[in-house]
Amino acid sequence: MTVAGRPPHDSSAEHGDRHGREVEPHTGDPVPDPGLGEHEYRPTDVDSAAEKRAERQIATLFGLSALLTLAFCVAYFAIGRNDTFAGTNASNLVLGTTLGLALLFIGIGAIQWAKTLMDDHEIVEMRHGSGSSEQDKAEALASFEQGAAESGFGRRTLIRNSLLTSLGVLGLPAVVLLADLGPLPGNAPRQTVWANGVRVVVDVSGEPLRLEDIEVGQLVNAQPAVFYETDEAGEPRYEGTELLNAKAKAAVVLVRMLPDDLVNPESAAKGVDGVLCFSKICPHLGCPISLWEQQTRNLLCPCHQSTFDLSDGGQVVFGPAKRAVPQLEIGLDEEGYLIAMGDFTVPIGPSFPEMYQD
Amino acid sequence: MTTHTDSTSGTTGSTALGAKAGTTTGKKPSYGPLAGPTQWLDDRVGLAGLAKKQMRKVFPDHWSFMLGEIALYSFVILLLSGVFLTFWYDPSMTEVEYGGSYGPLRGLEMSRAYATSLELSFDVRGGLLMRQIHHWAAALFLAAMLVHMLRVFFTGAYRKPRETNWLVGLGLLQLGIIEGFAGYSLPDDLLSGTGLRIAEGLMRSIPVVGTYISFFVFGGEFPGGDFIPRLYIVHVLLIPGILLALITLHMVLLVYNKHTQWPGPGRTNNNVVGYPLLPVYMAKAGGFFFVVFGVTALMGALFQINPIWNFGPYNPAEVTAGSQPDWYMGWLDGALRMMPPWEFTILSWTFSMNVFIPGILLMGLLFGVLGAYPFVEQWVTGDKREHHLLERPRNAPTRTAFGAAGITAYGLLWISGGNDIIATSFGLDFYWITRSLRVLIFVGPVLVFVLTKRICIGLQRKDSETVLHGYESGVIVRSPDGGYSERHVPVTPEEAWRLTAHERPTVAALPPATDGNSVKAPQAGLERARARLAQFWLGDDHEKPTAGELDEAHHHAAGHDEDPAELETERDYQGTNELGVPRRH
Numbered sequence: 033m034t035v036a037g038r039p040p041h042d043s044s045a046e047h048g049d050r051h052g053r054e055v056e057p058h059t060g061d062p063v064p065d066p067g068l069g070e071h072e073y074r075p076t077d078v079d080s081a082a083e084k085r086a087e088r089q090i091a092t093l094f095g096l097s098a099l100l101t102l103a104f105c106v107a108y109f110a111i112g113r114n115d116t117f118a119g120t121n122a123s124n125l126v127l128g129t130t131l132g133l134a135l136l137f138i139g140i141g142a143i144q145w146a147k148t149l150m151d152d153h154e155i156v157e158m159r160h161g162s163g164s165s166e167q168d169k170a171e172a173l174a175s176f177e178q179g180a181a182e183s184g185f186g187r188r189t190l191i192r193n194s195l196l197t198s199l200g201v202l203g204l205p206a207v208v209l210l211a212d213l214g215p216l217p218g219n220a221p222r223q224t225v226w227a228n229g230v231r232v233v234v235d236v237s238g239e240p241l242r243l244e245d246i247e248v249g250q251l252v253n254a255q256p257a258v259f260y261e262t263d264e265a266g267e268p269r270y271e272g273t274e275l276l277n278a279k280a281k282a283a284v285v286l287v288r289m290l291p292d293d294l295v296n297p298e299s300a301a302k303g304v305d306g307v308l309c310f311s312k313i314c315p316h317l318g319c320p321i322s323l324w325e326q327q328t329r330n331l332l333c334p335c336h337q338s339t340f341d342l343s344d345g346g347q348v349v350f351g352p353a354k355r356a357v358p359q360l361e362i363g364l365d366e367e368g369y370l371i372a373m374g375d376f377t378v379p380i381g382p383s384f385p386e387m388y389q390d
Numbered sequence: 391m392t393t394h395t396d397s398t399s400g401t402t403g404s405t406a407l408g409a410k411a412g413t414t415t416g417k418k419p420s421y422g423p424l425a426g427p428t429q430w431l432d433d434r435v436g437l438a439g440l441a442k443k444q445m446r447k448v449f450p451d452h453w454s455f456m457l458g459e460i461a462l463y464s465f466v467i468l469l470l471s472g473v474f475l476t477f478w479y480d481p482s483m484t485e486v487e488y489g490g491s492y493g494p495l496r497g498l499e500m501s502r503a504y505a506t507s508l509e510l511s512f513d514v515r516g517g518l519l520m521r522q523i524h525h526w527a528a529a530l531f532l533a534a535m536l537v538h539m540l541r542v543f544f545t546g547a548y549r550k551p552r553e554t555n556w557l558v559g560l561g562l563l564q565l566g567i568i569e570g571f572a573g574y575s576l577p578d579d580l581l582s583g584t585g586l587r588i589a590e591g592l593m594r595s596i597p598v599v600g601t602y603i604s605f606f607v608f609g610g611e612f613p614g615g616d617f618i619p620r621l622y623i624v625h626v627l628l629i630p631g632i633l634l635a636l637i638t639l640h641m642v643l644l645v646y647n648k649h650t651q652w653p654g655p656g657r658t659n660n661n662v663v664g665y666p667l668l669p670v671y672m673a674k675a676g677g678f679f680f681v682v683f684g685v686t687a688l689m690g691a692l693f694q695i696n697p698i699w700n701f702g703p704y705n706p707a708e709v710t711a712g713s714q715p716d717w718y719m720g721w722l723d724g725a726l727r728m729m730p731p732w733e734f735t736i737l738s739w740t741f742s743m744n745v746f747i748p749g750i751l752l753m754g755l756l757f758g759v760l761g762a763y764p765f766v767e768q769w770v771t772g773d774k775r776e777h778h779l780l781e782r783p784r785n786a787p788t789r790t791a792f793g794a795a796g797i798t799a800y801g802l803l804w805i806s807g808g809n810d811i812i813a814t815s816f817g818l819d820f821y822w823i824t825r826s827l828r829v830l831i832f833v834g835p836v837l838v839f840v841l842t843k844r845i846c847i848g849l850q851r852k853d854s855e856t857v858l859h860g861y862e863s864g865v866i867v868r869s870p871d872g873g874y875s876e877r878h879v880p881v882t883p884e885e886a887w888r889l890t891a892h893e894r895p896t897v898a899a900l901p902p903a904t905d906g907n908s909v910k911a912p913q914a915g916l917e918r919a920r921a922r923l924a925q926f927w928l929g930d931d932h933e934k935p936t937a938g939e940l941d942e943a944h945h946h947a948a949g950h951d952e953d954p955a956e957l958e959t960e961r962d963y964q965g966t967n968e969l970g971v972p973r974r975h
Contacts, residue, residue, distance in 0.1 A: 061890055061891070061937070062857060062886070062890050062934065062935045062936055062937045062939065062940040063857070063883060063886040063887050063937075063940065064883075064887070065655060065656065065658070065887055065891070066655045066883040066887055067655055067656045068655055068656030068663065069655055069656075069884065108515055108516065113512065113513060113515055114512065120694075121518060123515055123516075123518075124516075124518045124519050124522075124690075124691060125691055125692070126691075127515070127516050127519050127691070128522075128523075128688060128690045128691020128692065129688060129691045129692070131519070131684075131687045132684045132685070132686075132687030132688035132689075132690075132691055133684065133688070134684070135680045135681075135684035135687055136680065136681060136684030136685065136688070137684075138677070138680040139677040139678060139679065139680030139681035139682075139684055140681065141677070142674070142676055142677025143673065143674055145673055146669070146670050146673035146674045146677065147674075150670050151669075151670075152665070152670070154663050154664060154665065155448050155663070155664065155665065155666055156448070156656070156662070157447070157661060157662050157663075158660060158661050159648055159659075159660050159661060159662060159778055161776065162551035162646070162647055163551075211606075213606040213609060214605040214606040214607070214608065214609045214610050214616075215605060215610050216605065217601045217602065217604075217605045220610075220611055221601060235707060253707070255707070271485070272484070272485040272615075273483060273485070273613070273615040276613050276704075276705070276706055277610070277611045277612070277613065279707050280587075280611070280612055280613065280706035280707075281611075283706065283707035312707060313706075316591070316744070316745070317587065317591030317592070317726070317745065318587045318590065318612070318706075319584060319587060319588065319709050319713075320706070320707050320708055320709045322711070334709055334710070334711040334713055334810070335584065335588065335709065335713060336726050336727045337727055337809065337810060337820060337824070348731060350821055350824075351727075351824075352726060352727065352728075352729045352730065352731055352745075352748075353731055353744070354731040354732070354742070354744055355733070381591070382590070382591035382594045382595070382745065383595065383733060383740055383742040383745070384595075384600055384601040384604070384740065385594075385596075385598050385600050385601060385739050385741070386738075386739070386740070387735075388735050388738055389738045
């Protein structure tokens with residue numbers, strides 16, 4: 033190592049071409065390396081007043097930091113959890129600013145110390161090739177070969193192969209043990225809780241719906257009535273995780289359009305008097321499709337903007353979704369309430385490999 | 391203080407630890423107040439050998455070398471703030487009724503994960519601050535890693551012998567993205583649940599085994615009750631553990647290979663010029679840690695991030711319009727939005743390419759290309775030497791053009807990720823935005839590649855011009871016959887060296903297709919393809935002037951430059967006086 037200011041090393045020796053192919057080491061530089069410049073002194077190096085000033089500045093920063101940290105501790109107890117200041121949580125604001133500034137002042141002080149007061153002579157350190165020396169490589173190889181020969185690993189093939197087999201097979205339990213992470217899919221992705229006779233009720237309130245409850249152009253978020261029913265013991269039939277799992281497939285929307293606007297007779301036949309029921313779960317990646325454009329009768333997914341034409345059986349008109357949004361066939365029960373005529377006939381939610389298998 | 395420390399220059403690295411017990415005989419050196427403990431420790435672990443080598447290790451100075459430091463420090467901040475959060479957060483999907491102090495949600499059914507995240511935000515003092523610091527530090531961690539990677543790329547710092555560390559860095563970035571996604575999915579609010587819903591869809595799109603992967607990961611159907619606890623242990627143990635190991639490796643390799651430096655006076659491929667670890671970098675880097683921590687704490691105090699109480703508990707039947715992932719996932723979400731609806735079924739198996747390509751393959755493609763780049767460049771240019779001097783982006787036009795094209799593609803995907811927000815904010819038609827992006831994603835990077843390469847070559851020419859003819863002084867000279875010209879002033883020797891210290895690229899000639907006996911040479915096809923690629927890679931670069939050209943230029947300049955106030959170099963130029971005559975010292 034040398035100290036800055038000494039003449040640089042011969043520049044022709046640089047870029048040592050160890051294993052170069054065609055690339056020439058760089059030659060013919062138009063100007064020579066002028067070498068490290070003279071060390072330039074800072075005001076704090078030559079002016080003791082400036083040095084004292086810098087010392088005071090740095091000590092002030094560290095001192096302020098300590099005070100702010102104490103202020104942080106005081107604020108922790110003094111400010112109520114949910115006090116507000118200027119529309120924001122006062123505790124969070126004061127704790128964060130005191131802590132932030134305390135840390136910042138330590139950082140600025142330390143950097144200022146390094147820049148103004150610590151020795152700033154540049155140091156030159158030489159590099160060495162990253163690879164080992166030829167001698168080291170030869171010795172390492174010799175050691176390895178000696179060890180390998182003494183083990184007989186290459187010679188005793190029966191032992192070697194049986195060991196490799198036993199180690200290889202050990203990979204299996206690592207995979208097999210994970211099999212209970214989840215049940216096999218089976219038919220689950222194709223089934224929902226919808227069935228013939230299940231009432232279509234308003235989401236959240238659970239109110240059953242008659243035709244006249246839905247105006248033309250209106251969209252109603254709906255769920256199967258079973259989510260709001262209780263069993264003999266008075267417990268909800270679906271709750272907690274089970275409810276969320278069922279909802280993730282069963283959520284639907286009801287829309288009412290003028291029968292003349294429906295361009296797809298097959299789809300229109302699955303509804304009642306212009307009221308159609310579609311899955312709310314996007315066949316692209318499963319987001320709830322919630323943006324209803326009344327004028328165009330398009331339903332738009334807010335996640336990736338797949339757009340479905342509900343007057344045309346939910347066909348995709350734009351976006352990354354491939355499949356139409358599934359339609360649920362609905363009818364009226366004897367009391368005049370909307371009911372499902374059965375389960376969906378196609379899988380709900382994102383596509384999966386076995387989607388079209390029986 | 392006589393035998394083992396050098397108090398004159400302080401550069402030999404000898405310190406109090408420089409002497410090992412047992413090796414000194416006779417007069418013992420003085421060790422200061424810490425003599426006892428250091429002696430005790432060294433007798434057992436022998437630290438002095440390492441310490442004498444590393445304590446005065448030299449690091450070069452440049453602002454861009456701090457980008458990786460920001461990433462490192464934000465990781466430390468993440469560990470500290472994350473541990474705090476684990477004391478209250480409960481990764482449970484059990485449904486409970488919220489009874490905490492946030493009024494609007496009281497009485498609602500929600501998972502314990504969400505309820506405890508709310509508890510952290512409203513009922514634990516400093517909890518909201520730590521949550522916000524954690525989230526801001528995560529955003530900063532990813533941003534710093536990305537920008538650090540771009541710095542390393544554009545300066546050629548990934549070249550031999552640092553390819554291994556480049557790959558380690560890519561691993562860190564990739565794991566960081568996954569770790570960030572896992573983190574913001576844990577509160578189990580409506581927004582994070584929507585993100586998980588999409589992630590589940592991505593898993594399903596994996597050909598043939600997708601459904602099984604989804605069922606095994608979620609413990610059955612989405613959302614189920616197992617996923618948050620599983621994700622939690624991945625987020626707080628598995629990935630941080632790997633990140634920590636990789637960061638250690640990254641640092642060890644950095645120390646072993648020594649830091650790269652910019653070419654400059656006295657800075658060569660064989661040395662490293664800068665300041666010692668102790669004390670300058672201890673203070674600067676240590677101080678910088680506090681600066682980064684301080685800034686994230688201030689952000690946590692002043693800027694709201696992820697206000698989970700506004701979103702409500704997760705409900706698979708609800709979503710908010712304008713749902714956006716954290717910034718580093720934006721490009722993947724954008725790719726999903728941009729993709730046309732390609733899905734087909736072969737032999738009863740469905741392949742959702744509209745999801746699989748942007749959602750799964752794209753990340754693999756990006757990191758595959760980035761990982762292969764150093765090796766491809768090495769193969770094409772045939773350059774197998776060690777490089778410790780950084781290259782200015784303009785002096786590697788093809789690399790810079792590739793980088794700029796990559797940034798363009800990333801940027802377009804990112805724009806696509808906000809297409810709905812852009813459409814509503816600017817009153818644009820988003821079908822039109824998406825259709826344009828579908829074209830631009832292919833055209834844009836190519837255009838930017840060509841433009842960037844030409845700009846780099848133009849800048850190389852300008853550098854040559856500056857070296858040969860000096861810079862424009864702004865001094866207009868009127869010649870005796872009435873013509874006006876601007877005087878050029880030679881640059882300083884340091885500046886001239888800085889502008890010419892890079893390598894002169896040489897492109898190998900096309901190898902012959904046949905050997906001497908008109909027989910097709912083995913490997914000739916591959917070698918010729920490589921030579922053509924090398925021509926494309928380096929052939930258009932503007933070469934820096936030679937010594938001969940510089941002499942000629944100086945000679946030429948001396949011929950017609952007869953001003954009495956001769957300007958020798960930039961340093962002599964002090965502006966002009968009121969008569970337009972250059973001032974001298």
